[in-house]
Amino acid sequence: MKNKIEISGLEVSYGDKPALNRVSFDVHENEILGIIGPAQSGKTTLLKVINRTLEFVPEASMDGTVKLDGVDISTIGDVYGLRRRIGMVLPLPVGLPLSIYDNVAFAPRAAGLRSKSQLDELVERCLQQAALWDEVKDRLDTLGTKLSGGQQQRLTIARALSHEPEVLCLDEFSIAIDPVTTMRIEDVLKTLQKEMTILLVTNLVQQAKRLATRTAFLLNGDLVEIDSTDVIFSDKPTHQATYDYVNGTFG
Amino acid sequence: MICAERIQTFVLQRITFILLGIVGIPVWNVLQKADAADTEAASALTPLNTLSPLLNDLYAVLSISFLAILFGIACAFYLQEWLPETNWIRRLVENVIAILSGVPSIFYGILATGIFFYSAGILKAIGVFPVPQNIEDGSALELISFQNDTPVFYIAVLVFILMVMPITIQTTQAALGSVATPIREAAYALGASHWQVLRRQVIPLAFTRILAGGCRAMSGALATAALIIGIYIWRYTTDPGAFSNRFVLFLSGALFLSIFSSTLIKLYASASDRFN
Numbered sequence: 001m002k003n004k005i006e007i008s009g010l011e012v013s014y015g016d017k018p019a020l021n022r023v024s025f026d027v028h029e030n031e032i033l034g035i036i037g038p039a040q041s042g043k044t045t046l047l048k049v050i051n052r053t054l055e056f057v058p059e060a061s062m063d064g065t066v067k068l069d070g071v072d073i074s075t076i077g078d079v080y081g082l083r084r085r086i087g088m089v090l091p092l093p094v095g096l097p098l099s100i101y102d103n104v105a106f107a108p109r110a111a112g113l114r115s116k117s118q119l120d121e122l123v124e125r126c127l128q129q130a131a132l133w134d135e136v137k138d139r140l141d142t143l144g145t146k147l148s149g150g151q152q153q154r155l156t157i158a159r160a161l162s163h164e165p166e167v168l169c170l171d172e173f174s175i176a177i178d179p180v181t182t183m184r185i186e187d188v189l190k191t192l193q194k195e196m197t198i199l200l201v202t203n204l205v206q207q208a209k210r211l212a213t214r215t216a217f218l219l220n221g222d223l224v225e226i227d228s229t230d231v232i233f234s235d236k237p238t239h240q241a242t243y244d245y246v247n248g249t250f251g
Numbered sequence: 252m253i254c255a256e257r258i259q260t261f262v263l264q265r266i267t268f269i270l271l272g273i274v275g276i277p278v279w280n281v282l283q284k285a286d287a288a289d290t291e292a293a294s295a296l297t298p299l300n301t302l303s304p305l306l307n308d309l310y311a312v313l314s315i316s317f318l319a320i321l322f323g324i325a326c327a328f329y330l331q332e333w334l335p336e337t338n339w340i341r342r343l344v345e346n347v348i349a350i351l352s353g354v355p356s357i358f359y360g361i362l363a364t365g366i367f368f369y370s371a372g373i374l375k376a377i378g379v380f381p382v383p384q385n386i387e388d389g390s391a392l393e394l395i396s397f398q399n400d401t402p403v404f405y406i407a408v409l410v411f412i413l414m415v416m417p418i419t420i421q422t423t424q425a426a427l428g429s430v431a432t433p434i435r436e437a438a439y440a441l442g443a444s445h446w447q448v449l450r451r452q453v454i455p456l457a458f459t460r461i462l463a464g465g466c467r468a469m470s471g472a473l474a475t476a477a478l479i480i481g482i483y484i485w486r487y488t489t490d491p492g493a494f495s496n497r498f499v500l501f502l503s504g505a506l507f508l509s510i511f512s513s514t515l516i517k518l519y520a521s522a523s524d525r526f527n
Contacts, residue, residue, distance in 0.1 A: 051440055053440060056435075056439070058335060058336065058337070080444050082442075083439065083440060086440075088440035090433065090437060090440070094434055094436075094437040096438060096451075097452065098451070106438070106441055106443070106451070107441040107442055107443070110443045110447050160440075160441075162441075
């Protein structure tokens with residue numbers, strides 16, 4: 001199976017505080033990799049490394065290599081092009097202070113797409129994939145920030161899909177979304193899996209069980225275990241900590 | 252917006268209009284008196300002649316303030332967006348600005364008289380000191396208008412830059428800092444460049460606050476300007492009537508503008524809430 005992302009010896013620290021210790025693993029192409037682990041285990045940091053937004057944290061330092069399609073991302077000159085190849089959904093819904101339409105069309109426009117008809121088509125497709133189209137199709141020109149929390153979260157998913165990424169990183173996307181809509185989006189993710197690689201960071205272990213092909217368990221910046229989801233959620237994962245965490249007897 | 256807030260806004264607006272009216276009456280009186288007095292002194296005086304010194308003062312003040320505000324905004328953008336927080340230049344400039352913007356405006360007036368005005372001798376040495384003309388014939392209003400080649404003009408420029416820039420830089424920096432980090436991060440994650448993030452996200456969000464800061468800087472500076480003008484007139488005029496007329500004129504103009512700009516600040520502040 002082809003590796004989409006290869007992470008080797010990744011170390012990140014914020015000042016003196018280590019966030020990731022020598023983490024190495026691969027992400028296969030067209031898989032959903034579930035990343036689970038308690039708070040402060042370095043899940044979000046991992047995603048920030050992949051799309052190189054860690055560079056905005058002044059005190060962060062990084063060691064090790066991350067390769068996307070075999071190319072070390074720190075050597076990529078066009079960092080904006082790199083970020084367009086990676087869709088990112090952040091845990092708190094951030095509606096950009098633009099209309100719903102402009103929110104979704106932001107990235108394609110930044111990349112240079114100007115054709116109105118193409119943009120219209122793209123916006124509609126992305127909003128439908130994020131299960132938001134039916135609710136907002138009559139008011140695409142209202143402010144994105146005026147939507148409810150759950151709608152804004154789906155708007156960020158539509159936005160992340162708008163630049164047709166190769167890798168989609170979802171950082172606890174279902175925090176503000178009701179279970180029924182979550183299920184709809186999960187179905188969408190399953191179909192998207194054919195087109196892209198998905199990294200799913202989640203606090204809901206059941207969600208990782210439902211969706212992920214493989215699951216990685218992070219604890220205090222260490223990669224405890226990465227294996228196929230069936231093994232992680234079975235009675236016999238390699239580490240006891242994994243068993244305790246997924247079964248809720250942790251700590 | 253709830254009902255009580257509507258009423259509050261309404262009342263505040265009415266108070267502003269009433270204050271403007273109160274300012275307007277002495278201005279009108281002075282204009283009328285000046286007109287009558289000057290018709291005797293000078294031969295061909297129209298209301299335009301009376302207004303011109305006032306407009307001249309305001310013109311100088313406003314254009315300089317405008318330039319200083321633009322420069323201050325540019326400076327704040329550089330400090331906030333391009334220099335890291337730990338940079339020593341940024342820390343030095345921010346500290347100096349914090350001190351300067353905390354100085355009450357009356358001290359700027361004293362600074363203007365104490366340092367700039369009495370050092371006009373230095374300006375004279377380098378050949379920019381003017382010789383007041385027609386000091387004997389009593390056409391005071393004509394005499395004391397703000398000429399672009401007088402040292403007072405340069406003094407006003409220096410004082411205005413000193414007064415307007417720190418406040419503008421401070422408020423602009425605060426405005427840029429108030430744009431939440433998640434918004435920037437979200438835009439960066441979509442592949443936008445630094446400039447695109449600034450142009451599409453940060454500037455629209457911070458714009459009203461930047462304008463409010465500019466207005467605040469201006470309304471503070473106007474009060475001091477009145478003092479400078481007063482000193483100028485006292486120094487170059489022998490006619491006491493001209494002093495008071497001119498002073499009242501400018502003071503009213505300054506008051507008018509500072510009320511106007513504080514209304515603008517209120518407007519901008521409420522406009523900047525629409526995204527939150």
